[in-house]
Amino acid sequence: MKKIHLIxxxxxxxxLALGAAGCSQEEEKVLNIYSWADNFDPDVIKGFExxxxxxxxxxxxxxxxxxxxxxxxxATDYDLIQPSDYMVSTMIKLGLLEELNKANIPNLNxxxxxxxxxxxxxxxxxxxxxxxxxTGIAYNKKFIKEEITSWSDLWNPxxxxxxxxxxxxxxxxxxxxxxxxxxxxxxxxxxxxxxxxDLKTLVPGVIAFDTDNIKQKMIAEEAxxxxxxxxxxxxxxxxxxxxxxVVPKExxxxxxxxxxxxxxxxxKEWAEKFxxxxxxxxxxxxxxxxxxxxxxxxxxYPLHSEEYRANKMIFLDKKDLDRTEWLTDVGDLLPEYDRxxxxxxxxx
Amino acid sequence: xxxxxxxxxxxxxxxxxFFFLIxxxxxxxxxxxxxxxYGQVVYAFTLNNYSRIADPLYGEVLLETLAVSxxxxxxxxxxxxxxxxxxxxxxxxxxxxxxxLVMMPFWINFLVRSYAWVVILRSQGVINTLxxxxxxxxxxxxxLYNSAAVLLGxxxxxxxxxxxxxxxxxxxxxxxxxxxxxxxxxxxWRAFWHITLPLTKSGVVTGSILVFVSSIGMFVVPDxxxxxxxxxxxxxxxxxxxxxxxxxxxxxxxxxxxxxSVMLIFLYFRAIRVQEREGREER
Numbered sequence: 001m002k003k004i005h006l007i008x009x010x011x012x013x014x015x016l017a018l019g020a021a022g023c024s025q026e027e028e029k030v031l032n033i034y035s036w037a038d039n040f041d042p043d044v045i046k047g048f049e050x051x052x053x054x055x056x057x058x059x060x061x062x063x064x065x066x067x068x069x070x071x072x073x074x075a076t077d078y079d080l081i082q083p084s085d086y087m088v089s090t091m092i093k094l095g096l097l098e099e100l101n102k103a104n105i106p107n108l109n110x111x112x113x114x115x116x117x118x119x120x121x122x123x124x125x126x127x128x129x130x131x132x133x134x135t136g137i138a139y140n141k142k143f144i145k146e147e148i149t150s151w152s153d154l155w156n157p158x159x160x161x162x163x164x165x166x167x168x169x170x171x172x173x174x175x176x177x178x179x180x181x182x183x184x185x186x187x188x189x190x191x192x193x194x195x196x197x198d199l200k201t202l203v204p205g206v207i208a209f210d211t212d213n214i215k216q217k218m219i220a221e222e223a224x225x226x227x228x229x230x231x232x233x234x235x236x237x238x239x240x241x242x243x244x245x246v247v248p249k250e251x252x253x254x255x256x257x258x259x260x261x262x263x264x265x266x267x268k269e270w271a272e273k274f275x276x277x278x279x280x281x282x283x284x285x286x287x288x289x290x291x292x293x294x295x296x297x298x299x300x301y302p303l304h305s306e307e308y309r310a311n312k313m314i315f316l317d318k319k320d321l322d323r324t325e326w327l328t329d330v331g332d333l334l335p336e337y338d339r340x341x342x343x344x345x346x347x348x
Numbered sequence: 349x350x351x352x353x354x355x356x357x358x359x360x361x362x363x364x365x366f367f368f369l370i371x372x373x374x375x376x377x378x379x380x381x382x383x384x385x386y387g388q389v390v391y392a393f394t395l396n397n398y399s400r401i402a403d404p405l406y407g408e409v410l411l412e413t414l415a416v417s418x419x420x421x422x423x424x425x426x427x428x429x430x431x432x433x434x435x436x437x438x439x440x441x442x443x444x445x446x447x448x449l450v451m452m453p454f455w456i457n458f459l460v461r462s463y464a465w466v467v468i469l470r471s472q473g474v475i476n477t478l479x480x481x482x483x484x485x486x487x488x489x490x491x492l493y494n495s496a497a498v499l500l501g502x503x504x505x506x507x508x509x510x511x512x513x514x515x516x517x518x519x520x521x522x523x524x525x526x527x528x529x530x531x532x533x534x535x536x537w538r539a540f541w542h543i544t545l546p547l548t549k550s551g552v553v554t555g556s557i558l559v560f561v562s563s564i565g566m567f568v569v570p571d572x573x574x575x576x577x578x579x580x581x582x583x584x585x586x587x588x589x590x591x592x593x594x595x596x597x598x599x600x601x602x603x604x605x606x607x608x609s610v611m612l613i614f615l616y617f618r619a620i621r622v623q624e625r626e627g628r629e630e631r
Contacts (some may be wrong), residue, residue, distance in 0.1 A: 068387075069589075072388070090386045093385075169591050206577065209577060220470060222471050223468055317622035334594070336592060338588070338630065341591075345578060345583070346409050346579040
């Protein structure tokens with residue numbers, strides 16, 4: 001065992017030395033991206049490298065919180081990050097984001113007006129919407145003959161034991177808040193309590209809470225109905241055409257992954273040039289058709305394939321979008337959300 | 349002799365200091381600090397994190413965790429002891445083969461093995477497909493996402509921790525004592541109860557503590573095989589560091605869990621000491 005430890009510590013020392021050596025080559029044309037896995041078409045990145053002679057490094061995180069923790073712990077190597085909406089507002093308040101120099105991003109105006117001034121970045125200084133979706137209901141027509149229109153359909157006793165929910169306190173409590181006519185990010189303890197009490201009557205019929213593998217559970221028909229992101233619904237529908245998707249009449253939570261620059265980024269200008277490159281209509285068509293998410297680029301819309309444009313899970317209707325709401329940071333009430341979450345999970 | 353070899357322990361001590369002691373002290377310090385509005389750590393002393401644990405909700409979560417862990421320990425003992433007994437009675441060569449089989453699952457990542465169980469148990473899984481095609485059932489059975497599935501996963505994952513120590517103590521058992529018992533007319537059951545079981549107690553205690561302590565912090569199995577429907581203390585702690593962004597409270601929960609484990613290890617050492625004393629007296 002000790003030998004393994006020694007080898008590990010030697011490796012660590014070598015790693016640190018290499019890391020230090022990397023820092024000294026600041027003049028190099030480098031762009032360090034820290035993002036979700038598979039969030040870009042590899043050819044698009046290669047195209048940027050060739051066009052500008054810049055070397056792009058790509059590190060991945062699996063949750064916003066993981067990324068936040070790493071940046072708070074003092075990681076300063078990154079030039080471009082992709083926080084989600086609520087994380088952008090948190091990071092603005094924590095002073096962890098650089099203001100974007102819009103002179104370097106003339107293509108900014110290509111973004112559809114809906115996403116020009118999102119609630120999480122009201123002054124539109126720090127972030128740009130990269131991709132987005134809506135949490136709605138996915139359901140399997142093979143087992144569900146009724147028309148699904150409302151969040152309360154999840155409570156239908158016929159689907160008991162076949163309901164699946166995201167394993168995320170803000171998403172699930174937010175859903176119950178919306179169902180009861182409140183904001184998904186309420187700071188009113190009474191409303192939160194009411195939503196949690198409502199959820200307690202749903203939980204006994206829930207087959208599982210899952211975020212990472214919810215797609216497989218819907219495809220394999222273990223779950224018949226549940227809270228699913230529109231992009232995931234598109235993926236599920238492609239694998240199992242019986243699964244449909246709807247934004248309930250009460251509305252749903254809208255989310256976005258953004259492009260932003262962390263405080264102290266060493267290659268800020270390259271990050272801005274990369275953002276501008278991604279917003280070129282032709283580039284973005286190639287990029288988004290490859291990754292399969294929604295493109296917020298208005299200029300790119302007519303260039304997209306018929307198939308991509310016709311997909312209602314990728315291009316949601318305007319009237320559906322009008323009913324959606326962003327999650328915003330609830331600050332000091334977040335531990336309260338977590339407490340209700342623990343209560344729901346422990347069945348009390 | 350001791351002083352000349354003492355320097356050999358320096359790498360290990362440094363390792364422990366850097367990667368165990370310092371992080372531990374940080375966690376202790378963190379547990380007395382405040383959570384800022386946006387989840388940052390505020391450097392102000394507070395006992396709030398510990399008084400929040402007094403909330404009956406967390407007490408109940410802890411109790412449920414202990415209950416699941418005790419049940420897991422009991423089941424691994426029930427299955428593991430006979431298996432170890434069987435292995436210890438085999439010929440040398442066969443013993444090695446069996447021990448290898450017990451340890452082999454460790455060569456595959458634990459998460460992968462949990463998902464393998466999902467593939468076996470889910471409604472379109474191996475078992476349900478087989479039973480459906482044989483016409484024994486006409487609806488898939490719900491084998492996953494319940495507490496039985498969680499127990500199955502836990503017992504499966506932790507069984508080797510029980511089998512190996514029990515096997516070692518059975519292996520060291522002085523057979524002559526059993527022969528003496530039989531010579532004096534003891535039935536096999538009586539010989540087991542009065543000779544074998546007491547003399548393998550140390551293996552049972554070691555195995556039980558290993559299984560129990562490992563199962564207390566388990567959160568992968570409840571998430572993957574239980575559908576994340578139960579809140580065990582491991583899940584609650586994990587949430588504090590991720591979705592709740594409340595590192596101080598998560599640290600306080602970890603400290604409480606750690607104290608509980610230390611208390612159990614202390615009890616274990618005491619049990620061993622009592623056993624050794626008894627052993628000496630016997631000789």
